[in-house]
Amino acid sequence: MYQFNEQFAAASRQFADTAAQINKIALENVEAVFGLQLNALQDRANATFAFFGEAAQARDLGAYKALFPKGVQVARENIERTVAVGQDVYGRTLKANEAIGQITKAQLETVAAKTQATVEEAADKVVKAAKAK
Numbered sequence: 001m002y003q004f005n006e007q008f009a010a011a012s013r014q015f016a017d018t019a020a021q022i023n024k025i026a027l028e029n030v031e032a033v034f035g036l037q038l039n040a041l042q043d044r045a046n047a048t049f050a051f052f053g054e055a056a057q058a059r060d061l062g063a064y065k066a067l068f069p070k071g072v073q074v075a076r077e078n079i080e081r082t083v084a085v086g087q088d089v090y091g092r093t094l095k096a097n098e099a100i101g102q103i104t105k106a107q108l109e110t111v112a113a114k115t116q117a118t119v120e121e122a123a124d125k126v127v128k129a130a131k132a133k
Contacts, residue, residue: 014107018103025096029092032092033089036085036089036092040081040082044078048074050074051071051074054067055067055071
């Protein structure tokens with residue numbers, strides 16, 4: 001019974017360590033993604049407000065005609081930034097998920113090896129007991 005408790009405690013510790021590693025990776029990813037999106041939002045807001053500042057100062061039709069290409073440029077740059085940040089977020093999230101997958105794979109391989117060793121040990125004991133009779 002004592003051996004079972006020790007094995008259970010060891011498995012619980014291993015599970016907690018693995019969960020902590022996975023949580024660390026996930027939290028770092030969320031932090032990086034949030035920072036990227038916040039910076040992109042700030043850049044887009046600055047560009048948009050600068051354009052609105054110019055638009056507020058326009059007084060005649062010629063000034064408004066000159067603003068149209070600038071407005072299109074600001075909109076295009078905002079879309080490009082959004083796409084670029086989206087791609088970066090996707091790449092970072094993919095890398096984080098790959099790291100989590102590697103941790104999970106290693107844990108499953110470890111558990112499988114331990115289980116196989118335990119089964120082989122039990123089978124050896126059964127064979128020895130059968131031969132002893």
